[in-house]
Amino acid sequence: xxxxxxxxxxxxxxxxxxxxxxxxxxxxxxxxxxxxxxxxxxxxxxxxxxxxxxxxxxxxxxxxxxxxxxxxxxxxxxxxxxxxxxxxxxxxxxxxxxxxxxxxxxxxxxxxxxxxxxxxxxxxxxxxxxx
Amino acid sequence: xxxxxxxxxxxxxxxxxxxxxxxxxxxxxxxxxxxxxxxxxxxxxxxxxxxxxxxxxxxxxxxxxxxxxxxxxxxxxxxxxxxxxxxxxxxxxxxxxxxxxxxxxxxxxxxxxxxxxxxxxxxxxxxxxxxxxxxxxxxxxxxxxxxxxxxxxxxxxxxxxxxxxxxxxxxxxxxxxxxxxxxxxxxxxxxxxxxxxxxxxxxxxxxxxxxxxxxxxxxxxxxxxxxxxxxxxxxxxxxxxxxxxxxxxxxxxxxxxxxxxxxxxxxxxxxxxxxxxxxxxxxxxxxxxxxxx
Numbered sequence: 288x289x290x291x292x293x294x295x296x297x298x299x300x301x302x303x304x305x306x307x308x309x310x311x312x313x314x315x316x317x318x319x320x321x322x323x324x325x326x327x328x329x330x331x332x333x334x335x336x337x338x339x340x341x342x343x344x345x346x347x348x349x350x351x352x353x354x355x356x357x358x359x360x361x362x363x364x365x366x367x368x369x370x371x372x373x374x375x376x377x378x379x380x381x382x383x384x385x386x387x388x389x390x391x392x393x394x395x396x397x398x399x400x401x402x403x404x405x406x407x408x409x410x411x412x413x414x415x416x417x418x
Numbered sequence: 419x420x421x422x423x424x425x426x427x428x429x430x431x432x433x434x435x436x437x438x439x440x441x442x443x444x445x446x447x448x449x450x451x452x453x454x455x456x457x458x459x460x461x462x463x464x465x466x467x468x469x470x471x472x473x474x475x476x477x478x479x480x481x482x483x484x485x486x487x488x489x490x491x492x493x494x495x496x497x498x499x500x501x502x503x504x505x506x507x508x509x510x511x512x513x514x515x516x517x518x519x520x521x522x523x524x525x526x527x528x529x530x531x532x533x534x535x536x537x538x539x540x541x542x543x544x545x546x547x548x549x550x551x552x553x554x555x556x557x558x559x560x561x562x563x564x565x566x567x568x569x570x571x572x573x574x575x576x577x578x579x580x581x582x583x584x585x586x587x588x589x590x591x592x593x594x595x596x597x598x599x600x601x602x603x604x605x606x607x608x609x610x611x612x613x614x615x616x617x618x619x620x621x622x623x624x625x626x627x628x629x630x631x632x633x634x635x636x637x638x639x640x641x642x643x644x645x646x647x648x649x650x651x652x653x654x655x656x657x658x659x660x661x662x663x664x665x666x667x668x669x670x671x672x673x674x675x676x677x678x679x680x681x682x683x684x685x686x687x688x689x690x691x692x693x694x695x696x697x698x699x700x701x702x703x704x705x706x707x708x709x710x711x
Contacts, residue, residue, distance in 0.1 A: 299569040302463075
């Protein structure tokens with residue numbers, strides 16, 4: 288397909304990325320979403336994890352935490368509270384996040400919160416294992 | 419008439435004051451540029467967020483199960499005022515005008531028999547408000563230790579406000595800050611953040627007839643989005659506040675520098691007159707002395 292997907296990644300502090308790509312895989316709270324050009328309009332919440340951006344044979348990995356994905360005919364927009372390229376991630380930072388997530392889990396006072404904290408923790412552990 | 423030495427000392431002191439105000443003015447000008455840049459950079463996120471929210475709110479408006487952050491508690495008894503000011507002075511009437519606006523609100527609300535709670539952000543506003551309303555201030559924070567205000571700072575405040583809302587400590591929250599219009603004008607502005615008011619005029623993308631799918635469902639997303647929206651609004655207010663503070667500071671210091679300049683001119687004139695008078699007196703004395711001989 289010749290079409291390209293317009294991809295925007297914005298954090299509260301600045302716009303991090305705005306370019307045309309072939310495919311983006313995003314970690315939704317209910318599972319991975321592969322977005323290609325002309326995807327149906329969708330709104331989803333994000334789980335902490337890696338966003339995979341593919342342009343031709345090029346592949347970029349960006350870690351995001353907390354936020355939303357919005358897919359419209361104009362393209363895909365990720366609103367992430369925190370985002371950083373995978374190269375800047377190191378085991379230490381992930382370990383810190385895992386520790387925070389564990390604390391969140393311990394602090395959770397309702398089933399709902401426990402579930403989301405557990406999910407976040409699982410994702411981070413997955414990530415830790417991948418590194 | 420003031421003697422020459424006194425005048426000389428005054429001129430020197432006004433000159434050093436002018437040096438300080440001039441330095442502060444230049445610092446403010448540099449910081450203003452950076453603050454404006456940051457405010458611009460945060461705009462895409464806010465705009466997108468508003469668009470998404472406007473979209474969701476339109477669908478949830480008549481829903482009886484709408485999240486309380488949107489629908490409110492159904493009461494209007496306790497008001498929370500979040501007053502954001504600067505940590506430092508030397509910025510003209512900037513802090514005072516925000517505090518004045520907040521105070522008018524407090525007086526009005528109390529007149530209507532409502533309960534008022536206050537959160538102060540920034541040291542200057544806290545100093546001014548605690549003189550009058552010490553017992554109303556429930557929490558305070560400032561950014562004296564923070565070099566550059568980040569989203570994390572706003573998040574912390576939002577967190578506190580949201581916890582209070584969950585514990586039913588207030589019904590309506592209003593944020594006070596200095597809206598940045600341009601370098602000359604900063605407008606103290608109240609903005610209601612809880613219950614959330616759907617942003618007006620946000621542009622929604624053209625779906626070409628299709629409808630959004632939601633994952634998880636609409637309500638869940640709205641529930642997750644609203645707390646973030648509160649944080650985003652606070653963040654934006656903080657950024658605008660920084661820009662406004664620097665702009666106000668720049669204008670105030672520019673005025674001060676000019677005033678100091680005028681004062682130096684006046685004092686110089688006075689000094690020269692006094693010197694002239696002294697010389698004349700001395701001459702008269704010499705001539706009178708010579709004539710007496």
